[in-house]
Amino acid sequence: MDCELLELTSCCLSVGERAGLEGAMLQVANAEGLKLRFWGRIFGDTADYLIAVSDEKKLNRKFYYTTSHKPEKLSQMAEAKEAEFAPFSGDPSTIQEDPEFREEHRLAFAVQKIDFDSNIAPAGAWLVDASRQVVPNASYQGLSHEAALNLKSYFHSREPRSSSAKNATTKMGLVRATEFLDPIADDMPKGVFALSLTPDATAVTLRSLYWPGAVFVHKINTRNYGSFYFGDGLPNSDLAFML
Amino acid sequence: MSFEEAKQFLRREDEDGSSLYEHLSRVLTKIIVEKPANANAMFEQISQEMRGTEFIKKTPPAEGDQEVVRPEKEAQLEWCGTISRLYEEMEEREGTFPDLMTEANLYEWAGISFGRAETYRLYLAIKAKALQEGLKLRFWGKILARSGDYYVAQAENSEPPSAEDVKTIEGAEGANKYAFWVCKYAGGDWTKLPNVSPEAIVVARQIKRYLTGDLDAKVPSYPPFPGGTEAHLVRAQIAQITAECCVSPAGFYQEDDEAEEGIKSIKKVDEMEDYKSMDDLKDGSNWKHHELPINVNGRCNQPPVDEEVDAESADLPDMPLLAPIADDDPAWRIEACPGGTGESPDSAVVAKSLKWPGAVAAAFGNKFVNVYCGFGYSSNRGTPYQPPPIAPIQKEWAPVEEETDLVEDEDKITAPVFETEGDEEEA
Numbered sequence: 001m002d003c004e005l006l007e008l009t010s011c012c013l014s015v016g017e018r019a020g021l022e023g024a025m026l027q028v029a030n031a032e033g034l035k036l037r038f039w040g041r042i043f044g045d046t047a048d049y050l051i052a053v054s055d056e057k058k059l060n061r062k063f064y065y066t067t068s069h070k071p072e073k074l075s076q077m078a079e080a081k082e083a084e085f086a087p088f089s090g091d092p093s094t095i096q097e098d099p100e101f102r103e104e105h106r107l108a109f110a111v112q113k114i115d116f117d118s119n120i121a122p123a124g125a126w127l128v129d130a131s132r133q134v135v136p137n138a139s140y141q142g143l144s145h146e147a148a149l150n151l152k153s154y155f156h157s158r159e160p161r162s163s164s165a166k167n168a169t170t171k172m173g174l175v176r177a178t179e180f181l182d183p184i185a186d187d188m189p190k191g192v193f194a195l196s197l198t199p200d201a202t203a204v205t206l207r208s209l210y211w212p213g214a215v216f217v218h219k220i221n222t223r224n225y226g227s228f229y230f231g232d233g234l235p236n237s238d239l240a241f242m243l
Numbered sequence: 244m245s246f247e248e249a250k251q252f253l254r255r256e257d258e259d260g261s262s263l264y265e266h267l268s269r270v271l272t273k274i275i276v277e278k279p280a281n282a283n284a285m286f287e288q289i290s291q292e293m294r295g296t297e298f299i300k301k302t303p304p305a306e307g308d309q310e311v312v313r314p315e316k317e318a319q320l321e322w323c324g325t326i327s328r329l330y331e332e333m334e335e336r337e338g339t340f341p342d343l344m345t346e347a348n349l350y351e352w353a354g355i356s357f358g359r360a361e362t363y364r365l366y367l368a369i370k371a372k373a374l375q376e377g378l379k380l381r382f383w384g385k386i387l388a389r390s391g392d393y394y395v396a397q398a399e400n401s402e403p404p405s406a407e408d409v410k411t412i413e414g415a416e417g418a419n420k421y422a423f424w425v426c427k428y429a430g431g432d433w434t435k436l437p438n439v440s441p442e443a444i445v446v447a448r449q450i451k452r453y454l455t456g457d458l459d460a461k462v463p464s465y466p467p468f469p470g471g472t473e474a475h476l477v478r479a480q481i482a483q484i485t486a487e488c489c490v491s492p493a494g495f496y497q498e499d500d501e502a503e504e505g506i507k508s509i510k511k512v513d514e515m516e517d518y519k520s521m522d523d524l525k526d527g528s529n530w531k532h533h534e535l536p537i538n539v540n541g542r543c544n545q546p547p548v549d550e551e552v553d554a555e556s557a558d559l560p561d562m563p564l565l566a567p568i569a570d571d572d573p574a575w576r577i578e579a580c581p582g583g584t585g586e587s588p589d590s591a592v593v594a595k596s597l598k599w600p601g602a603v604a605a606a607f608g609n610k611f612v613n614v615y616c617g618f619g620y621s622s623n624r625g626t627p628y629q630p631p632p633i634a635p636i637q638k639e640w641a642p643v644e645e646e647t648d649l650v651e652d653e654d655k656i657t658a659p660v661f662e663t664e665g666d667e668e669e670a
Contacts, residue, residue, distance in 0.1 A: 007358030010385060010392070010616055014352045016581045041354070045576060045597060048354075069583055086625045087597075129284045138279040139289075145315040194389040196456070199428030201318035209389070209453060212618055220315070230354070232600060238628035242453045 004224070008198065008205055008217040011041070011230035017050060020071030025052050028064055028074050039063065039115075040214075040229030042107065044090025049107055051077075051229075053115075063111055065104075067092065080112045081105035085234050110233040118214035119227045120184060120206060121157035123147065128168070128175040137177075142222045148204045151195055154216070155181035157227070162186070191243045209243070212236050269293050325430035329367040338373035340366075341382050346612045349605040352580035353593045355616045357385070364429035369396050372424065372433050383423065383485075384601075384615030386477065388456035393425040395481060395615075396433065404438045416506050417535065417543040418444060418482040425458070425477065434458060436478040441541030442469045447479035449631045451620055466631060480619045482537065488602035489534040490568050490575075490594060491611045492519040496533040498564055506544055507564055509533055518609050524592035525577055527569030530604070536562040573597040573624060580605070598622060 006012055013021065025036045034054040042049040048068040053061045063077035067090060083096060083106045092104035127137045147153040160166050160182045168180040184193055184206075194207045201220075208214035213231020218224065236242070244252075253264040270290050274282050279289075343366035350356060357365065365382070373380040383395040400422040403415035413419065418441075424433040436458075450464040458474040468476060494515055502508035523529045535543035545561070568575045576597060579590040591607035601617020 007356065007361070010357055010387070011354055012351055012356035014354065014580060016352075016583075016585055043600070045573075084625075127288055129281070130287050131284065135281070135284070137288075138281065138285065139277060139292075145313065191389075194453075196390045197318070199391070199431070200322045201315045207387070207389075232622065234622075234625050238451055238623075241451055241628055241630060 005217050005219070005226045006038075006228065008203055009215045009228050009230065011213075011228070013038070013041070013050070014068075017068055017071045021050060021052070021066070021074075024066060024072050024074040025064075028052070032062075034062065036064070037226070038228070039111075040231075041068075042088055042110065042229070042231065042233040044088040047090030049088065049090070049092075051111060061115075063108070063115075065092075065107065065111075077108045077111065078102070078104040080108035082109055085110065088233055107233070113235070114211050114214060114229050114231075114233070116156075116158060117187075118208040118211050118216070118229065119157045120154050120216040121181070122218055122225055123153045123155060124177040125223075125225065126155075126157070126181065127177055128180055132169050134169070134180065140223045142224070143218060143220060145201075145220050148218060148220045149195070149197065151185045151193060152178075152183060154184045154193075154206060156184060157181070189239065189243065192239065210236050210239055266290070266293065322428075322430075325428075326364060329364060329371060329430050333371065333375060335374040336377035338375075338377045339379045340370040340373040341380070343369065343382055346382065346614070349591055349593070349607070349612050350603070350614055350616075352591055353595060353603040353605055353614075355601075355603065355614065361429060365394060368394075368426065368429045368431075368433075372396065373398075380424075382614065383481070386425075386454060386480070386615070386619045387617060388454035388619075390456035391427050392456070393427065393454070393477065394429065396424045396426075397421050397485075398424075400438070402438075404440075413441070413542055413544055416502070416508050418486065418537055418541070420535070421485065423478065423481055427456070434474075436474055436481070437470065439475070439478045439482045440469055443475055443479045444482055444537060444541030445539070447476060447483065451628045452476070454619055465633070477619070483621075484599055484602055484615055484619075486534050486537045486543075487532070487571075488596050488599050488604070488615065489532065489613045490530045490604045491533050491613070492524055492606050493529050493531045493565075493567075494519065495611065496531065496565060507535060507561075509535060509564060515609070519606075521579060521586075521588055521590050521592055521607075524606055525579060527575055527577055527594075528567045530568045530575070530577070530594055531565045532568065533565065535564070536566070538562055568594065571596075571598070597624075 021038065025038070028034065029036045032054070036052045037055045039051040039053040042051065044067075050066050050068060050071055052064045052074060054064075055061070064074040065077055066072075066074050078092075081101055083101075086106075088107065089103060092102060092107065094103040096102060096106060122143045124143075125137055125140050126134050129135050143153050155178075158181075160180065162182050165180055165182050168175050187193065192208065192210050194209055195204060197204055203217060203219045206216040206218075211229065211231060214227070214229045216225070216227045250264070253267070254262050256262050270286075270293050273289055273293060274286075279285055343362060347356070347359070347362045356362075369380050369382055372378065378398040381397045383397040386393045386395060398421065400415060400419055402422070403419045405414065419438045422438075423436045425436060426433045446464070446466050446468050449466060450468065452462065452464065454477060455473060458472065458477070460473040462468040462471060462473055462476050470476075494517070495512060496509050497512050499508035499510040519529050537543055538545075574597060576595045578593060579586050580593050581587070581590055589607065591605050594604045596602040598621050599615070599617065600622050602613075602615045604611060604613045606612075
């Protein structure tokens with residue numbers, strides 16, 4: 001759990017939550033042989049969901065969740081089932097439509113959507129190696145000040161959707177760091193990401209306005225970066241009125 | 244080919260004066276110095292990276308050379324300057340300021356934290372403002388905006404709008420009871436927000452916008468926003484959040500009986516005897532709203548009614564003062580912190596507003612705090628925002644029956660006056 005990065009989001013875990021979650025994350029990391037990082041919090045009406053994600057070398061990840069009442073035990077995220085977005089109650093066993101469709105399935109769906117739209121990596125953090133695999137860049141040094149203030153330096157940290165990015169890994173020759181992931185600058189509508197420099201000019205925050213509460217932070221010129229989500233799990237369908 | 248010959252071949256310089264030998268030795272040096280875990284897989288990448296840097300000759304800057312411009316340098320130095328000014332001793336006047344470091348521990352239980360160092364700088368900034376101007380400041384919260392956020396501080400309003408025309412503007416007993424200052428970062432200049440008008444609150448409830456982070460930015464909206472700048476919108480949102488989310492355990496506040504007749508007012512109880520226990524506070528009926536509620540007309544007090552002239556306008560029901568938060572819809576989420584197995588009689592109790600995400604109240608012992616950290620708009624809980632319908636087109640003007648036909652005015656012709664130089668001199 002990187003507290004230095006979390007601070008930049010204005011959100012935090014309470015001491016009680018962190019104390020429990022540290023144990024729970026270490027337990028899962030050892031049991032499953034993964035590296036885990038804290039992903040975010042989804043507010044519910046009676047309790048919050050705390051979510052962790054495996055930080056594997058590839059872009060596909062595994063999600064684990066728990067509630068703020070039981071931060072000491074993470075369970076693997078249930079299968080995602082598509083549903084209308086609605087506020088969460090905070091109890092994963094709340095039945096939605098039929099006994100086979102509970103809030104945990106809806107939670108998985110929301111987390112998947114949020115992660116798809118707002119899990120961000122700065123240019124160069126991932127690279128395509130000689131065997132055409134997307135791998136983390138071990139010698140990554142972070143964005144320069146100038147690059148950090150340019151929206152074009154940020155990419156969706158997931159399997160690409162655009163055909164140009166998909167084709168990048170199959171073409172011959174070296175693949176540049178900006179070629180094989182979907183750039184967030186292409187996301188619609190324009191202005192869906194709000195980029196701002198911290199007052200001390202040492203870090204940037206990038207907030208998604210479609211998923212209020214999704215925030216990416218990066219300490220300029222360091223390899224320190226992260227995406228977090230602290231919100232109610234509802235997309236902002238009113239964005240068109242709000243920009 | 245002997246070893247020496249092979250080496251000579253690799254050392255052969257191309258047109259740029261560099262050789263493969265040089266490049267390979269650089270790449271291998273980098274790999275050996277940095278020891279990446281997957282050197283084999285990364286070889287091409289490292290080689291490519293080195294190609295990009297090879298031709299930049301690294302010579303130490305000679306005297307008189309222009310220093311390399313780092314764009315962030317200026318911004319960082321300016322920030323350092325404002326921070327060091329926070330530590331300066333200054334002339335003090337009487338004022339009060341919050342114990343922000345203790346309050347921040349409660350914020351943290353509610354999931355809000357600006358970082359400990361930043362909180363301390365903010366504490367210094369609020370303290371400096373309070374003592375310089377003799378204010379009784381409270382930290383109100385933080386409003387997130389698209390380019391940089393606002394910190395908000397609150398004090399009694401020393402310049403409320405004049406209540407001469409009570410029908411349109413309420414004086415101090417209304418949404419302008421408090422004045423608010425915002426700054427973009429701890430140590431930055433505090434800007435006082437303008438007073439809020441009832442119309443601004445009514446319109447602010449109908450629109451939904453992200454704040455830009457610039458107080459002077461225009462607020463394009465339908466219906467048109469009175470005042471027109473973001474400073475007014477921020478102020479209107481603050482007024483609503485203050486009215487709806489400032490809550491405290493029952494007993495801290497009471498209705499002010501000494502207020503003028505017809506004016507509702509709430510005051511703090513001077514000496515409180517018994518405080519609500521932790522268990523009591525877990526019940527929403529023991530938490531009360533302690534600011535004046537704002538009605539649909541954007542007012543806290545009804546305008547005085549001239550009963551002979553319009554008896555109808557008194558229809559608006561009075562909103563209850565000090566209402567329990569259990570009656571709110573959507574309700575509040577209340578929990579003990581630490582809760583669960585960590586719960587103790589000394590646990591703080593945190594109440595979070597579900598209507599205004601980010602608005603929280605926390606209480607323990609004889610203390611309570613209210614704070615806000617959010618985007619500054621209320622949650623519609625998943626239902627889409629409906630912009631207000633466009634007003635119907637106005638009807639064509641038609642003469643009323645009794646009126647006679649239209650008569651066109653005679654043209655008014657004003658004869659031009661010729662001014663001579665002499666006239667001007669006389670004048």
